[in-house]
Amino acid sequence: MKKVMMGNHAVSYGARLSRVDVIAAYPITPQTQIVEELSELCADGKMDAKFIKVESEHSAMASCMGASAAGGRAFTATSSQGLALMHELLHFSSGGRLPIVMANVNRALGPGWNIWTEQTDSLAQRDTGWLQFYCENNQEVLDTVIMSYKIAEQLSLPVMLVLDAFILSHTYEIVDIPEQELIDSYLPPYKPEIKMDVDNPHAFGALVTPDHYFEIRYKLQETMDKAAEVARKAGEEYGELVGRPYDIVEPYMLDDADVVIVAAGTLVSNSRAVINEYREKGIKVGLLKLRMFRPFPTKRVRELLAGKKKIAVIDRNISFGATGIFYQELKAALYGHGNGAGSPNIFGFIIGLGGRDVTLEDIAEIVDYTLEKEKNEEDIIWMGLKR
């Protein structure tokens, strides 16, 4: 069934189709319609879940931890300050190997108060042990919620899916809602190997001495190493069943491209449109869409960008004192593997912080800059900065 819906409602419908058992969430602009819609669905009996209306985002994640540890499928959604407040428990939930799924609406952090889109809130959580997926449109948002559970429960790791504030969260698009039976066959009920069980009591998260902690952390990384393939397969299988395949990275007109744009979220759609214009003029510009950010798809990125001369990374985020975060990550993936000579020039653009519009002209300017410059001269190329 097709419906016109905002990105936030696409999240809610994704959670409904995933048959979540427990929702614990706290309202924050621009995430609120996610929890409003879920409240309605639960109240109307259209969704068989317990909705805990907690008193903070910190408690939202804590409640999800409790639910997940008891063997329930848990869901939450937040944004910006709320995600920052949860930070402690992001470590706790991944360390506890709990397959919680969370939607984060990318929003700038204060002060001053800014409710508009920026990627820094989620990217700043990169070291917490959560998988991260960035969505380009509302259809992808709905589909990614479902795929997130598929991936999370195979790995026993939590997954965050990310959508841009307002550009997706509040924008209405046509979204196909798959049949419940189809999703049921894709996503079977959650059956954890180990859970809180009175007939088989264990202690979860007990004190761990240096004798064991190291190995437990190694195990988490070992699972992360498998995650890329699990996520790729989950997207492939989803495609076979629902008709919309997804990959962890998605190239667009990449093969013969002289300049490659690397982007995530809705910046990808803008880039596509600009690339089409340049291609019409015979200029070979291509794109690599990063759907998955954690684990970083290093292997695929290296393969797909091998031999490329110029790469333009578009960051709507900043790691203060360093650079844009996608730029850092891409450089880390491509350099330092004995491939110094002939390795690409990578240009790092920071644009649209705090929700400033990123127009097609802006992207064209990024392409022109990259085409024109022989070498990358600075680590941050500021776009649209009023000096």
Next chain:
Amino acid sequence: MNHVDIQPRIPEPELMYSGHLACPGCGASLAMRYALKALGKNTMVIIPACCWSIIAGPFPYSALDVPIYHTAFETAAAVASGMKAALDQLGKSDVTVMAWAGDGGTYDIGFQALSGAAERNEDFLYVCYDNEAYMNTGIQRSSSTPFGAWTTTTPENHTKERPKKDIVGILAAHRIPYLATVSVAYPEDFIRKFQKAKSIRGMKFIEILSPCPPGWKTADDQSIRISRLAVESRIFPLLEIEHGEKYTLNLEPEGISVRDYLEAQGRFKKLSEKDVEHIQKEVDRKWEALKKRIS
């Protein structure tokens, strides 16, 4: 000796084992033993950062024969809310979920989550074993530390100036179905209240005054005696409050001087005569106020 058929009032099965890591004379370890005897095997325990994070034993060991979820300091009530919700969804509503936190995790850092869960009337039992300071980190004051007590952050020349936070009054104001205070010196009362809590749906809160020999500067073998003195001196009344309205006093002690309780503990040794008088006056005032509330 004549054989007398006595029904044991304390359930015999043990769900807590030797080999745990509590200090000698720890009130909190005895409290857990009684609590699990009362609640039985169909129980899940949530433990935020507190002495019990250590007492339960390090990975891969556990001193309890019930599942334990160790969690972050401020999250006991929120984790319990989620766990109970999932159990209900999975058709296991008969399981008792017990959050087991110290005073730091209850009066201070976990207070917001506790108040939230109480306001929502979540169906679990929250227990605070109150040793009146951050004992696990080495005796720092909490908002539960009483007036005049020494801790490492309220040193002898500057002991705590403010009274202990009235957590029972605060929880009563949330009008939760059941609220009780218990003492390890009164095990029958202790067991009865835990069993009663288990039978009630909605939020239950039990406060245990839990002597800590290293933190209170007492000998290992004095914990029961001091617990009893706290009750007898009316510093720690044994009571039940239902729906924030119906107050029941379970024991009406004659009211010995607070001096007996205070002098038994090294943490109060710097109290002046005036301080002791002030404490006595406060205890008397609160006792009178409590008596007025008894239904």
